Amino acid sequence: MSIDWNQVRAEFPALENYTYLNSATYGQMPRRGADALVRHLDDRNEKACSNFLDWYGQIDQIRASIAQLIHAEAEDIAFVPNAATALGLVVGGIDWKPGENVVTLADEFPNMLYIPALVERRGVELREVPWEKFYDAIDERTRLVAISEVNYATSLRPPLAEISKFAHERDVTFFVDGTQSVGALQCDVRESRPDMMAVHGYKWMCSPTGAGFMYVAPELRKKLPPAVAGWRSHRDWRNVDNLHHGMPVLEQSAERYEGGGLPMGLLHAMGAMVDWMLELGPAAIEQRVLGLARAARERLRRLGGESTDTGAQIAAVKFAGADPSHLARELRSKRVLVAARHGFLRISPHFYNNEADLDRLEEELRKLL
Template sequence: MPVDWSAVRAEFPALQNWTFLNTATFGQTPARSKAAIDRHFARRDELACHDFLDWFDDMDELRRRIGQLLTCDASSIAFLPNASSALSLLLGRLEWKTGDQIVTLADEFPNHYYYPAWLRRHGVELIETPFEKFWDALTPRTRLVACSTMNYATGFRPPLEAMSAELRRRGILLYLDGTQGIAALDYNLARIRPAMFAVNGYKWLLSPPGAAFFWIDDELRERLDPLCFGWRSDAGWKSVEALNHGEPVLEDSAAKYENGMLAFPSLYGMSESIAMVLELGMEAIEARVLHLAAAVTEVLRERGGVICHAATPIVAAHFEDRDPGEMAAALRPRGILVAARHGYLRVSPHFYNNEEDVERLRVGLGI
């Protein structure tokens, strides 16, 4: 049955006031997700939090939904406050040797530079390369490749499955940040098979800040110890009346990386947002998003823009003799929200947008 996108749009009140084409910066949270957060606080008021252990059972349901969305094992999913915490865990627990190399793609999000660059003081080399020279940048000393599933500034989408297969063959770990693109594009981890896949949910996954997670490959999970420890590091943490006071016995699942309380309000919101995405279906969502992105692409070309990449939810364009920051600022008083990044005007529609939004962008850019 076809999706009623007008009914879906009604879930996002901000769209009544704004032509919002900036999901790559911050996604809109649906009303049903905010209602889920309200229900959580109402439950706290009613029960005075004495049922707090049950909240963790609800988080296991969220893991199941993530597993369904990404075609991956729910037991390999852990919650963290942001995606950079997952990369920090990986980089902080791998045993580095002088001369080891980390490779990232050109113009990546800063997460993929900062900690790797910090490791230079320990003899680790960070290599940044355009994708056209990616395979030439790899050497026998390359230990890790860290990149995004979709570039935040240009919309570039690397060929994830082909990259992962060849990197596995060479024994190189692949860390992917799926924050840009998840719930707009269909990512199947059973096919991609990275070593780690991290997501911050506040963009395309339409979740509140503080709701983030990562998936970790079984083999890596077995050898990667937690970086932080707390009362939930021990497998017997649910026995709150008799907590272990010695060395923790770690869980076999990825939950061993969760050392304490979780950001329950944000995660309840994420759970409902993912439920919405699953109900709509990723096939329908991806088709909708790419249809709108194609329409945006034509508008930007019509207005003189040179498009970075086609068939991507992040549509970035360079305009000769026009400053993208000034262009974005000029659209704002007209109620049109887009962004400027690295010399490009960046427009990022999601499934809650419609053709009228694209037309308002066309008119706004002509002023």
């Protein structure tokens, strides 16, 4: 399939007014995503919500599409409003003992670094370590390893399959936050084998805030209890004329973690995006995004920047003597949107960007350096 990337770009109205290179903060939502959300709201009004059970059938179709995107089964997928909710579920489901620990990487996204707020009364230690000391930090008292598939600041892309094998050999639960990768990079949970992977779709999946999902491996589902219980907790919840009273009999699927109602419109917007990505092809999207990231690094180096190719779709650069926050603010005033994170200027192109965007970035940066 030959892809017309100009036609793809035309789906994103925000790009008419901005040079947008900040998808690691927010992905732009295409017209088809907004249209899907509005169609759901129109259907709701036209039918007075009389078909509300049908909505869940539509959501199950989205669940199946997401499973296809990450090479999982539909029963492995549950919807969550954000990745923090999924992380809280797995942290809260571990029977912690004083002195046990969680291992994560230094400069991780705050979700990981805030784990002590959930378990401080249980005497659990959080170990924040640089990548070169990562494996040494995992010991007989480690219960959880929690990392991002791509680091939001440095763009580090850890070897997930290798980490998974190392963790599972030691009976350690492995949590991955895929928010900073899924939608841009190909994802195959059969290879990376996380126990849980959470994705908030507002970045690289170009979806509204509040539309997210988690993959929960079958083995983890056997021992991880839900954190919420609601009318959809009982496996026969679709029998709304006679809702079950008493202790619910839980589904074996990951749906058991959803509990109550879902943000239908937001999920329809995400579903439209997932279907489009499957149509374009995850491999083609990854090739496009990584190519743009490499081209961005080349331009940044021409300007004297230091940027390491980590194999990720984010270009993190440092310019000697330049404040990245100042650079980002000045670029913003020119409608060139990038970000500053932990001493780096962060450039994060998506498949809707093009070489002209990178030329504009280089042109405006040259004036500032």
